[in-house]
Structure formats: C-alpha cells, structure tokens
Amino acid sequence: MASNFSIKHQPGFTAIAATCFVVLYLPIIVLVAYAFNAANSTSEWGGFSLRWFQSAWQNTQVIDATLRSFQIGAIAAVLATIFATMAALATTRTAPYPGLTFKYAAINQPLMVPEIVTGVALLIFFSRIKIFTGYSGLGYLIAAHTAFCIPFAYLPIRGRLENMDLTLERAAADLYATPWKTFRRVTLPLLWPGILAGLMLAFVISLDDVVITEFVKSGGQDTLPTYMLGQIRRGITPEINAISTAFLLLSVAIVTLFFFVSRKRD
Amino acid sequence: MPDKPDRNAIEVVNVSKIFGSGEGQVAALDTVSVSIRENEFFTLLGPSGCGKTTLLRLIAGFDFPTAGEILLYGQDIAPLPPFKRPVNTVFQSYALFPHMTVADNIGFGLEMLGKPKAEIKARVAEMLKLVKMEALAGRRTSQISGGQQQRVALARALAPQPKVLLLDEPLSALDYKLRKEMQIELKRLQHETGITFIFVTHDQEEALTMSDRIAVMSSGKILQVGSPWDIYDKPAERFVADFIGESNFLTAAITGMGNGKARATFKSGATIEATVAEGFQPKDNATVVVRPEHARLTKGKGDLSGTVENIVYFGTDTHIHVHLDSGEAFTVRQQNTRSAGCGFERGDKVGISIGNDAAQVLKD
Numbered sequence: 001m002a003s004n005f006s007i008k009h010q011p012g013f014t015a016i017a018a019t020c021f022v023v024l025y026l027p028i029i030v031l032v033a034y035a036f037n038a039a040n041s042t043s044e045w046g047g048f049s050l051r052w053f054q055s056a057w058q059n060t061q062v063i064d065a066t067l068r069s070f071q072i073g074a075i076a077a078v079l080a081t082i083f084a085t086m087a088a089l090a091t092t093r094t095a096p097y098p099g100l101t102f103k104y105a106a107i108n109q110p111l112m113v114p115e116i117v118t119g120v121a122l123l124i125f126f127s128r129i130k131i132f133t134g135y136s137g138l139g140y141l142i143a144a145h146t147a148f149c150i151p152f153a154y155l156p157i158r159g160r161l162e163n164m165d166l167t168l169e170r171a172a173a174d175l176y177a178t179p180w181k182t183f184r185r186v187t188l189p190l191l192w193p194g195i196l197a198g199l200m201l202a203f204v205i206s207l208d209d210v211v212i213t214e215f216v217k218s219g220g221q222d223t224l225p226t227y228m229l230g231q232i233r234r235g236i237t238p239e240i241n242a243i244s245t246a247f248l249l250l251s252v253a254i255v256t257l258f259f260f261v262s263r264k265r266d
Numbered sequence: 267m268p269d270k271p272d273r274n275a276i277e278v279v280n281v282s283k284i285f286g287s288g289e290g291q292v293a294a295l296d297t298v299s300v301s302i303r304e305n306e307f308f309t310l311l312g313p314s315g316c317g318k319t320t321l322l323r324l325i326a327g328f329d330f331p332t333a334g335e336i337l338l339y340g341q342d343i344a345p346l347p348p349f350k351r352p353v354n355t356v357f358q359s360y361a362l363f364p365h366m367t368v369a370d371n372i373g374f375g376l377e378m379l380g381k382p383k384a385e386i387k388a389r390v391a392e393m394l395k396l397v398k399m400e401a402l403a404g405r406r407t408s409q410i411s412g413g414q415q416q417r418v419a420l421a422r423a424l425a426p427q428p429k430v431l432l433l434d435e436p437l438s439a440l441d442y443k444l445r446k447e448m449q450i451e452l453k454r455l456q457h458e459t460g461i462t463f464i465f466v467t468h469d470q471e472e473a474l475t476m477s478d479r480i481a482v483m484s485s486g487k488i489l490q491v492g493s494p495w496d497i498y499d500k501p502a503e504r505f506v507a508d509f510i511g512e513s514n515f516l517t518a519a520i521t522g523m524g525n526g527k528a529r530a531t532f533k534s535g536a537t538i539e540a541t542v543a544e545g546f547q548p549k550d551n552a553t554v555v556v557r558p559e560h561a562r563l564t565k566g567k568g569d570l571s572g573t574v575e576n577i578v579y580f581g582t583d584t585h586i587h588v589h590l591d592s593g594e595a596f597t598v599r600q601q602n603t604r605s606a607g608c609g610f611e612r613g614d615k616v617g618i619s620i621g622n623d624a625a626q627v628l629k630d
Contacts, residue, residue: 170328171361173348175375176426182349185374189365 035241052242065227076145084153119215153198160194281334312483375426540625558599560624568617
C-alpha cells in the first residue's frame, strides 16, 4: 500500500482539516454576523440591523480613509504593474547570465525582508527627504506601496511570459513588424491576462497593508486599515465589523475577478 | 517543366556560423556557399543537426552569420533585421497568432507594410481562395485543425508576396496522408505564385518528389547540390548515397578513365563501366555505388558472384540480400510479378550483373 499513499486515508486527517477550517473561518463568520447586530456590543446579539453599515457610511473619516486607500492602491498598482512588466520582460527575454538570480532576488525583496524592517527604514529615509523638500503629501505612501506591490504584480506576468511561444514574436518580425509593433500587436495582447492579474493582485495587497503604511503615513493620511487599527485601540463597536465586512466583500470580488481573468484565453 | 531563368534569388557566399567560444566552439555552418535560382523549389536536406535550419534562420534574419555574405538579388541582407527583409517564413510550429482570426493572421504582414485597407482586404480574400480557406476566415486559429493551420501559415507567409519563401519542415507535424496532400499543394502554390521556395527537410522522399534542386547537408557543410535525379543516381559522396535511398557500396580499382567514365575492376576480376563523381582524385581503391534496382540477379555468371542470404518481400518488389564471394554485402531489388515468386531461394549460388550506366564512382 506504500505506493498508494493517500493523505485522505490517514487517521485524524479529517479532524485536523476540520479544525483548520473552523479556526480560519469561524472568526470571520462571527465578525460578519455581528456587523448586523442591532446592539452596541460585538459579543451580545441584540437583533438584526443595518445601522452599523449606515453609521459607517455616514462617518466622514471612514469615507476619507476608504477613498485614500483606493487612491493609493490604484496609483501604486498601476505603477507597480508597469515596472513589473518591464522587469518581467527584461528577466525572461534573455539568455540566463550570472547575476540573473540576484536580480530575481532584488525584485522579490519585499517578499523576503520583514515588513517592519522596510517600514522603519522608509520612515527614516522619508523623514530626511521631508526635511529637505518640505513635501509631506501622499507621494511617500504611493512610493512605498508601489515598491512592495512590484513582486506581486511581477509573478503572474513572468509566469505568462515564460509560457509564451517565442516563435510568435519571431513570426511577427518576419512579417515586417518592428520590435515596437511586435510588442504592441503580439506580445502585449498575449500578456494582457497576466498584466490584469498582476494589477489586481497589487491593488489588493496595497489595500490591505498596515505595517508599512503605519510607519510612512503623515498626520491625517489614514488608510482604511490604519483607521480601523486606530479605532480598535479606543474600543470596538460593530461599526468596525461592518467596515470589515464591506472590505471582505470587495477583496473577494477582486480575487474572484483575478481568478477568471487569469483563466481566460488559456 | 518551364525553363527556369538563370537569375539567382539567393547567393550564400562563404557563410559560417559558430556557436559558443573557446573550447566549446561549434561550427553549425562551415564556410557554406550555394546559389538558389529564381522561381526554384530548392530543398536543404540533411539529418538533424546538419545546419540546414541554421542556414534558413540566417536567410530569414533570426540569426546573423559569423562570417560570409547572404545576397538577395545581389544585395547583402546578412546584417538586416528580419522585418527589413522581403523574405517570409512558414514555421515548423506554424506560429499563428492565437489572439487573431484567420483573416487577421493572413493580413498581418501587409498591415505591417502599411498597405491600404482595401488592398489588404482584397489580397487576404485572394489568399484565402488560394489555400481554400474562405469558409473559415473569421475563425480563431485555435478553432481549426492542424492541416488548416498549415494552410493559414502558408497564406500568411505568401500574402506579402515575398521574394523568397522559407519553409522550415512545415509538413513534419502532419499525418502521412495529409502530408502527401500538402506536398502536392505546396508544388501547386509554388507554381501558381512563381515565388522561390527554400524548403528544409530531413525526409529524403519529400525532397526527391518536390524539389527542382536539392542541397544535401551534413555536419555544417553542403556535400552536393543537384536535381533529384543527380542526387539519387550520381551521388558524389558516400554520405549522400547512404542518406538518400538504399545503396550497395563496392570497393574497386580504377583501371582506366576516359570520356567522363571509368573502368572499375572488382576483386573478382570483373570490370564494369561507371560514371565518375565530380572532383574524383584517381586512387587505387575507389568506392563504387550501385542502387539495388539497377542490378540484376542471374542464375549463371555475372559481374559479381555470391550466395543468397535473405529474401524480403515488399509487395511491389522483393529485396534479395546476397553475400558476395569478396565478403561484401549486396542487395538487389527485383520487381514482382503477380504469378511467380522471385525465382531464387536462400543458399542459391547466384551471379549479379550490373548494367551499363548503373554504377557511380564516389569521390571519397
């Protein structure tokens, strides 16, 4: 039976799997449920109500933070995807050479260096620039988000490029397409699902970030996650649950879209 | 066959292509020269790794020669990028653009050349008709069969009216019957368009049936260039005779030369007349090649004698393997008739007569 080893038939497997799912999903289910609580508590049920959604919707701080999150996320995702596309082209459309592995590592650095280290480093670095330039806008946050989003955008794009038939580009060149036209008419359209997937992944990662944002933001630059963190410090109301639930729905929607886009045209 | 004009479409002059450097250096092409005439169906034939695809890639511009010139109607194109050469390629994998329709694929080259829309449309329609694909113009290339993809690849490469069409083993992915059909189709297209075709293959039968002229390649060199008839009946070297068709190789002494013919004397003492490969240097022991169907088996005395070792029936003909008294092996191919057997049996003592104009003296 050794050759037919199947994890499904090991004793305890079902119990372990069930425990994992419960630990993972039960808190989320509870959180979502209490978003609809009519009472002021996150632990005692007081009937069904949408009042916390209403209250969050009318809270200008929440709206501000949400819009700021979207703004940073959108700009950072677009920039990160552009850089990631260029990086992916440069690292796949070449014969392997010594130093290529180092470049992969450099591009993927944000996946390996602890976020807190990057956060502290950026805090010190940006504060110097602030003193010299006097600029204290959203640029710092956008730059930081762009940097840590690049590897997330890079991976699906590189995956797509590695699966692409290089003969197609050769065929385009053979049919009188200049390198730029070959890129526009052949490479880019075929790469597009990878680019969209990278863009959405980068956007979700940016929306979700707390650690680096917390260090880099100036006063009045709360994003939705850092705003929520601040609120929790002052005691939790179901309003946080309502915001979390809306946030969860948005993320699920984007990830689902990502899934369909990356499957399309394969 | 119509007369081929004597203009050269492509001249390859002393071209070398060396991959790697230092110790690991490999010459994929070693000082190759060849001229390809206008309107010709020219085949580069050889085993894999002989350099035929490398030569095609150099003409297409996907790679650049280490040394030498490639002239297209007298102009050196070797340093030009592929999109500046009026030469198109049919790829082994077809390389159709999967995100475009059949019609868009065919029109791509013309669009890149900046032709007006109306002209592109007319030309695409013409090409669709030429390869009989009108009904599938709007299909994605992933929605058509392998044979249809092959036709689209041909139409796409022919649409910009290239000066030369390069075909890189385009039939190798097709099954036997479709391959036969496409061979005839390719000849028809070449005839109708009047474009010079350079065809790469490792299939000797394909080369013999389709080509006006063939270049046989091995280890980065061109061994012989000639018509299919030349290559088959007058091979210059042992490799050529061995690679194309079946051959009997015999050692003989050259005892006289004259009038383009040699007198070859075998160890048995028998002497026959043989044609001589160009570039033959007189020497004591030359190799003589005789095709199995150009020799006749007799019960009596022939030019050679031996014992029947094996008889293999092939339907249209029978191969009779003879162990010669000189120790060499010899195969005779004999046409079958319906009623009788081949007339010989294993262990028979037989003679082999080699007709006039059946033997060729090789240069190596």
